[in-house]
Amino acid sequence: MNKLKLRLQLEQYFLEDIGDRDITSELIFGREEKGEIVFIAKDNGVFCGEDVIRTGFSILDSEIKVEMNVKDGTPIENGQVLATAEGTVANLLKGERVILNLIQRMSGIATITKKAVSVLNSSHTKICDTRKTTPGLRMLEKYAVRCGGGFNHRYGLYDAVMIKDNHISFAGSIEKAVTAIRSQIGHMVKIEVETETKAQVKEAAAAGADVIMFDNRQPEEIKEWIPYVPEGIVTEASGGITLDNIASYSDSGVDYISLGFLTHSARSLDISVKVKVGE
Numbered sequence: 001m002n003k004l005k006l007r008l009q010l011e012q013y014f015l016e017d018i019g020d021r022d023i024t025s026e027l028i029f030g031r032e033e034k035g036e037i038v039f040i041a042k043d044n045g046v047f048c049g050e051d052v053i054r055t056g057f058s059i060l061d062s063e064i065k066v067e068m069n070v071k072d073g074t075p076i077e078n079g080q081v082l083a084t085a086e087g088t089v090a091n092l093l094k095g096e097r098v099i100l101n102l103i104q105r106m107s108g109i110a111t112i113t114k115k116a117v118s119v120l121n122s123s124h125t126k127i128c129d130t131r132k133t134t135p136g137l138r139m140l141e142k143y144a145v146r147c148g149g150g151f152n153h154r155y156g157l158y159d160a161v162m163i164k165d166n167h168i169s170f171a172g173s174i175e176k177a178v179t180a181i182r183s184q185i186g187h188m189v190k191i192e193v194e195t196e197t198k199a200q201v202k203e204a205a206a207a208g209a210d211v212i213m214f215d216n217r218q219p220e221e222i223k224e225w226i227p228y229v230p231e232g233i234v235t236e237a238s239g240g241i242t243l244d245n246i247a248s249y250s251d252s253g254v255d256y257i258s259l260g261f262l263t264h265s266a267r268s269l270d271i272s273v274k275v276k277v278g279e
Contacts, residue, residue: 001051001143009136010056013098025090035089035275037096039082039103042270045111047076048147049103052140053083056099061091073110073147084276096273105137106144107269113148113262119243122250125257128153130238132260141263153258161191165215174200178207192236201225205233216240219252226253 039053047070057064064087070076085092117127128151133141142152154160163177171177174193181191192211193204204212205228212229214222216239229235237249238258249257 001139003051003055005139006051007055007059009139010052010059010098012136013102014056014059014095017098018094022090022094025093029089029093031088031090033089034087035092036084036086037092037273038084038276039100040272040274041076041078041080041082042272044077045075045107045269046114046148047074047082047103048072048106048110048144049099050083052102052106053085053099056095056102057085057087057092060095061087063087064091073149076107082271100271100273101268102137102140104268104271105134105266106140106147107271109141109144109263109266110148111269112266113145113150116243116246116259116262117149120246120250120257125250125252125254126151127262128236128256128258129262130258130260131156132264134263145262148262150262151256153256159189161185161189162213163191163193163209165194165196168194174203174209175207178204178209182208198225198228201228205229209233211236213238213258214254219248222249222252222254 050068050072053068054066057066064085067084070080070082076082113127120127127149129142129145130153138155142155145152154162161181163174163181167177168174171180178191178193190210192213193207193209194213194215195201195204196215201212211234213236214225217225217237222237226235234256235254236256236258237252237254241249241257241259242261246257
């Protein structure tokens with residue numbers, strides 16, 4: 001995860017929440033009053049967000065001491081203490097909600113990704129995400145997918161070509177769309193083509209696509225069509241695949257399965273922040 005970008009994003013998130021100041025905390029507590037808070041798991045899952053906690057508090061107060069008890073990608077259990085932060089009470093309270101919201105979201109995504117990988121249970125096929133992310137959180141959500149054992153698809157419209165049905169309709173054919181793009185891009189940019197029929201798979205392969213996606217296809221169709229994909233072309237399945245049916249794709253032979261629900265429908269993992277009282 002890009003540390004500079006993370007810091008810039010966290011600064012914006014804090015500005016949105018704090019505004020000019022935290023009226024409540026500043027009026028109750030003095031500038032020098034110290035305290036300690038703990039992050040506690042309230043559910044079982046996979047943790048993600050170590051850098052969010054460390055960087056978040058350092059932005060508000062470089063003197064805040066953070067101690068992590070878990071690493072990103074680590075399985076966690078209900079009641080487990082994940083991290084502690086010690087420093088000025090007012091600054092701890094200013095940051096805890098933004099930080100908590102983010103690590104709950106990221107841990108939820110890591111957890112559902114881990115479950116998808118486990119249910120698929122394939123030694124060949126890999127799970128990856130899509131662009132169906134929350135605006136402003138894409139870097140964090142895609143990082144969370146990796147922490148759950150998944151892989152990242154393209155980050156945006158800028159880093160890889162993906163020719164979809166509407167592109168094909170406007171261009172006139174897969175061959176025309178691929179040719180137009182191939183003549184203008186460098187060798188480092190991959191071209192993926194979305195296909196819905198066996199004829200389109202053959203056309204995409206003949207046109208020189210780097211990746212062929214089987215869109216909304218059943219496992220049986222994928223098994224039938226994969227022999228028409230030359231060695232060296234990556235295959236992907238997407239659309240209509242859920243935790244309930246993903247296991248049926250485990251022996252389909254496809255290289256990747258992209259799942260939008262990893263990010264757009266993940267339930268935040270329940271984590272709480274409590275004041276640590278002296279023993």
